[in-house]
Amino acid sequence: KKIDVTNGVFWVEIPDVSLKILCGSPPDTVKHLTKIGLIQFVEQDGVKFETGPNAILLSDIALQNSAFCNMAEFPALQMLYKQGMIIPNHPGNKGTKPLIIGSEEQVSAQMEYIFRGNYGLVSVEELMASGLSEEEANEQMRIKLKFAFGKIKSTNELLDSVVVEDGKVLIRDDVYIERLKHNVFEITYHDESVKIDLNLKDNQKYTPPYALGYYRIKREYFAVVHSGQGDGWDINRPSMSSVLMFQGKIYLIDAGPNIEYILEAIGIGIGEIDGVFQTHAHDDHFAGITTLMRADKKIKYFATPQVRASVIKKLSALLGASGDFFNNFFDVVDLKAWEYTELEGLEVMPMVSPHPVETTVFIFRTIWEGGYKSYGHFADIASFRVLESMITEDITKPGVSQEFVETMKKNYRITLDLKKIDIGGGMIHGDAIDFKNDLSKRLILAHTSMELTPAQKEIGSGAAFGTADVLITSQQNYEWKNAHDFLMSYFDVPHYELRPILNGEIVGFNPETIIIKEGEMKNFIYLILTGNVEMIHPRGLSTVLLSAGEIIGEVSGLTGLPCNKTYRATSFVQALKIAPDLYNDFVQRNNLYDRIENLADSRSYLERSWLFGDEISYPVQNKLADAIEKKRFDIGDKIELGNDRIEDKRLYIIQKGYIEVVYKSGGSLILRDGDFFGEESSEFGMTDAKEAVCHTQVILLTLPYQMAINIPIVRLKIIEIYKKRLLSAS
Incomplete structure (x- = not known):
């Protein structure tokens, strides 16, 4: 039988041979299975455990619509430990290992990704390469080996695999699988068969397993917004995380599954994020990292070099990328363990915490009346019981010293104004009882x-999603400051020229409210300050997500013509309301009209494109539009690809026409209006395209390739589309 689980995820069960295949494994798939009853709690021989899948079918590609498709870490953990498939003498252990099914590339990638998820850095040499001394590296390896029961095991010792390439392939017990086309499979057993299509539709997203609602969050001077209290198995709540607000800036502490949905629920757009602090690389704290790569700027990435190295190893496996790719997406800021680093008034100290992978807890503080105000984020700590069980004075054996344990207890019990602690229990999480006498406020x-x-x-309090602990109340209006900063970055004019515009009212819109409707003569222009707005093109043919910093209704306000798009709030939104006559006066007085008009046409085309639409702000769109050159080609004209130097290379967007991209390997790909090509680059190891042949008269918009790939979301989309095209062409 086949069951639709959620977007891009299916369940196929062959009862005769006890085979249960999870088809598709994006983040939080286990929660979906639990929610609809495909994972259940049972008891046998006095042992309580879970049921669930015993095989996973992977997507042919790592990314779809800029989201991870294959994140089998938690499904694999569920099979191995919660079902007991690897535990000796457990009723769930039937003598077979869990199966990973897919292309050779994706199976290999998942094996490495799961390996890094289990262990992080796996040798003294890797730990020393991340900056530790030999003594420190040896100490960390002793801890790792204790958590690993004395041995770092390869993923092949835990999981079996079936590689699916050409033709029918035996899974087991007369069950076969065949790839019909890219990401479409047929599973057969005797005379029965089911078809599985793992392709997401355009703009379709993987769905979260829980509903969150909408929350209006005030930007505070120093506050903690509770964006997750659960763990990787909690079907009703996001995993443990926090949003830190400091002087109006927004920082994330970890980026777990469904981070885009979580941020939308609390009215924060990706463009508003200043940085992320990473505790460690387990999926419930890491799986949302591609969402942060979908920005039009490099978001600051704060971590110790050891945590960052662990994250890069895991992310490299998922994306099939080399380790140096990370700096193309993030502005890396290394933090030193056990020392405070000042970040424009906010001080942060990472403290190393014993865990199977490289992990730190964070203490944040800032000076205020009477001393410091402080917050501690203690995710994935070890309980005192577990720490004490690890004690050994033999430095040649896995474990820790008595002195180490006493030091960790003291570190965990540090007195703070606010402290969020992991109480997940078991072998690798904390216990509330250890904090019974904690003196934190x-x-x-x-x-x-x-x-x-x-x-x-x-012992402690809970915290509902979307609530905030305010450590220092703001007496300032950060929305107005943001409006000033946005406009100053857009227009090269004196400050005083902007004051009439900035004196406009800051207004709020509820989620799902239409702000401007297509065909309306709107009386105001809006500068989005917080939240997300959906731009819907005529007849609903496509949508684009806009974030803070976008100006909407500008062309309509300047020309007096009806608006040609609909704009709709997808979260709580705040915006600066600008009177068109004031804006017109500002534009005319500063001789900006011709420039705005000239850019508007190219920007409008970019906004409608898949590559340059979502999450790209007004100033970045303008820079791209300013760099565009329009070129015309006749039938039969050929454009050579793959040989340009990176500094001379151009990216091509088809405004009108029909083009065939020919690959050196022999395949080809047909592209039409709105498509792009020229993404091949030796920088990505992508050099297979040979030429583009015009089959009609063609109008192309071209822009510098280097400019395009310096935008993180564009770079991510180029990697995704290139791999899809290679599969399609072959």
Whole structure:
């Protein structure tokens, strides 16, 4: 039988041979399976455990619509430990290992990604390469080996694999699988068969397993917004995370699954994120990282070199990229463990925490009346019971010293104004009882899927999603400051020229409210300051997501013509309302009209394109539009590809016409209006395209390739589309 689980995820079960295949494994798939009853709790021989899949079918590509398709870490953990498939003498252990099914490339990638998810850095040499001394590296390896029960195991020791290339391939017990075309498979058993299509539709997203609603969050001087209290198994709440607000800036602490949905629920757009602090690389804290790569700027990435190295190893496996790619997406800021680093008034100190992978907890503080105000984010800590069980004074054996344990207890119990702690229990998480006598002013208990017990409730508080702990209340209007900064970055004019515009009212829109409707003569122009707005093209043919900094209704306001698009809030939105006559006066007085008009046509085309639409702000769109050159080609004309130096290379967008891209390997690809080509580059190891042949008269918009790939979201989309095209061409 076949069951639709959620977008891009299916369940195929062959009861005769006890085979249950999870088809598709984007983040939080296990939560979906649990929610609809495909994972259940059972008891046998006095042992309580879970049911679930025993095989995973992977997508042919790592990314779809800029989201990870294959994140089998938690499904694999669920099979190995929660079902007991690897535990000796467990009723769930039937003598077979879980199966990973897919192309050779994706199976290999998943094996490495799961390996890095289990262990992070796996040798003294890798730890020293990340900056540790030999003594420190040896100490970390002793901890790792203790968590790993004395041995770093290859993924092949835990999981079996079936590689699907050409023709029918045996899975097991007369069950066969065949790839019909890219990402479409047929699974057969005797005379029965089902077809599985893992392709997402255009603009379709993987869905979260929980509903969050919408929240209006004030930008504060120093505050913590609770964006996740659950763990990687909690079907009702996001995994443990926080949004840190400091002097109006927004920072994330970890980026777990569904981070885009979480941010939208609290009215924050990707463009508003200043940086992310990474605790470690387990999926429930890491899986949303591609969402942060979908920005039009490099978001700051704060971590110790050891955590960053662990994250890069895992991300490299998922994307099939080399380790140096990370700096193309993030502005890396290395933090030193056990020392405070000042970040424009905010001080942060990472403290190393014992865990199977490289992990730090964070303490944030800033000076205020009477001293510091402080917040501690203690994700994935070890309980005192587990730490004590690891004690050995033999430095040649896995474990830790008594002195190390006493030091960790003291570090965990540091007194702060606000502290969020992991109480998930088990072998690798914390325990609330360890903080019974903690002197911090407020304790938040997190990282659990269980209801708090009466004893736990006596120790610490819970925190509902979307609530905030304000450590220092703001007496300023950060929205107005943001409006000023946005406009100053757009227009090269004196400050005083902007004051009439900035004196406009800051207005709010509820989620799902139409701000401007196509065909309306709108009386105001809006500068988006917070939240997300959906731009819907005529007849609903396409949509584009806009974030803070976008000006909407500008052309209509300047020309007096009806608006040709609909704009709709997808979260709580705040915007600066600008009177058209004031804006017109500002534009005319500063001789900006011709420039705005000239850019508007090219920018409008970019906004409608898949490559340059979502999450690209007004000033970046303008820079791209300013660099565009229009070229015309006749039938039969050929454009040579793949030989340009990177500094001379151009990216081509088809405004009108029909083009065939021919590959050196022999395949080809047909492209039409709105498509782009020229993405091949030796920088990505992508050099297979030979030439583009015009089959009609063609109008192309071209722009510098280097300018395009310096935009993180564009770079990510280019990597995604290139790999799709290679598969299609072959």
